[in-house]
Amino acid sequence: MSVIEYKCPNCGSGMVFDSKTGMLSCHSCGREDNIEQLPDPMSPNVFSENEVMEYHCNSCGAVIMTEAETAATVCSFCGSAVVIGDRLSGTLAPAMVIPFSISKEEAMNAFRKWCKNGRLTPNDFMTADRIEGITGLYVPFWLYELHNKVEVHGHGTKVRTYRKGDYQITETQHFDVYRKIRLNYVKVPIDAAEKMNDELMDKLEPFPYGKLKEFKTPYLAGYIAEKYSYDDKELFPRAKEKIKEYINSYIQSATSGYTTMSFTNKQIDTRVKQADYVLLPVWMVHYDYNKSKYTFAMNGQTGKIVGKPPISKAKVTVWFASISGATLLSLKLISLMMGGGFW
Structure with a gap:
């Protein structure tokens, strides 16, 4: 079994794919590497220094617990990105991938905006702590x-x-x-x-x-x-x-x-x-x-x-009340225009 991490050659921190630049980026020192120019990490002798026989985080040493279907994850202890190599080889290797183009921050903002546009959604729905749980x-x-x-x-x-x-x-x-x-x-x-x-x-x-x-x-x-x-x-x-x-x-x-x-x-x-x-x-x-x-x-x-x-039941009640009020007002105006009175 192998755990593959991408260490920054400058500072040794973990590198992650940056959806905005399309590069492998280090958030510590800012180094960027072109993914297309990197060697295939699944080929022999590439990143072999980071391969171990158990699923352990190479940054902090914590045991990485995953479900059988998980091929890439993030260490729960230090946040390092890890790719489980043996789950992406042979018949399990994808042919193609569409990379993320929307960053986590953009996704969080979009969710907040989407929820605010819901007129009948509870006010405390999608609070900041919930949004931060985005995956x-x-x-x-x-x-x-x-x-x-x-x-x-x-x-x-x-x-x-x-x-x-x-x-x-x-x-x-x-x-x-x-x-x-x-x-x-x-x-x-x-x-x-x-x-x-x-x-x-x-x-x-x-x-x-x-x-x-x-x-x-x-x-x-x-x-x-x-x-x-x-x-x-x-x-x-x-x-x-x-x-x-x-x-x-x-x-x-x-x-x-x-x-x-x-x-x-x-x-x-x-x-x-x-x-x-x-x-x-x-x-x-x-x-x-x-x-x-x-x-x-x-x-x-x-x-x-x-x-x-x-x-929100409260918002639904207010919404129906406003609709009913507007309808009643319209009927009264029509009645007045036709020479009728109030009832």
């Missing part, structure tokens, strides 16, 4: 390229109504409809971490796939990373289900122009052309509020925030 997490995804062969048979009608003398005539034509379609979808994302909420991850899309980079472990320094819990074959059924609505929508558009359309047979053959294992950046906030658990997530590249905040 930068690289979530494992499979990106599928799916090729689909589609054949549909159906019955369509075209109805025309017109008048002829004193008569209204309805003319109905019947058609046998057949379509043979090829549809290819690329970079269909499915999150592969058991602990992540699938609905929450789906709502974070889209990720900017043009920002994908060849995977290098320095990107993980300073963040937590998970390895996949399910392989691409196990998640293939979910990927098929995810594109189903898009396929049906295309079929509808390909058979438009009829007054009515009913399908008698629909065959969809979906094959995986390619599935790439990637890590995508997500800021997460977990906490309890009034004995209920809340989870919020932010796309670490686009800044999109998803989650459902609690509702």
Whole structure:
């Protein structure tokens, strides 16, 4: 087992990936190194002085306790960023990664602003101490390229109504409809971490796939990373289900122009052309509020925030009262304009 840390050549402090500069940075002395020019730490004899047989922090010596899926984390005692090398090798090595572009400070500010925009959110919701618990997490995804062969048979009608003398005539034509379609979808994302909420991850899309980079472990320094819990074959059924609505929508558009359309047979053959294992950046906030658990997530590249905040009953009461008052005032004004009186 190996623990990989990136020590600053100047001062020996731990280095982390800086989302603003795209460099590996030392927060102690300010040194920056280009990730693209660093040697691969997973190759033989690279960073071997930092490898040990147990998961220990190389900065303070503390034992690093992680779940089986964790591939990168932060030491709870000294805050040093560590990457667990043997969980990122072989079949567990991601092909690509989208680095964080939003810093922790920016994410915290964005969460605060987002919460303040909630008119019915309690005033003490998302206080500073809760926001500071934000976690930068690289979530494992499979990106599928799916090729689909589609054949549909159906019955369509075209109805025309017109008048002829004193008569209204309805003319109905019947058609046998057949379509043979090829549809290819690329970079269909499915999150592969058991602990992540699938609905929450789906709502974070889209990720900017043009920002994908060849995977290098320095990107993980300073963040937590998970390895996949399910392989691409196990998640293939979910990927098929995810594109189903898009396929049906295309079929509808390909058979438009009829007054009515009913399908008698629909065959969809979906094959995986390619599935790439990637890590995508997500800021997460977990906490309890009034004995209920809340989870919020932010796309670490686009800044999109998803989650459902609690509702203040007091604010709801005030809001309904204001709406009712405004409605009553409007009705009274209308009554006066029409010559009526108050009631």
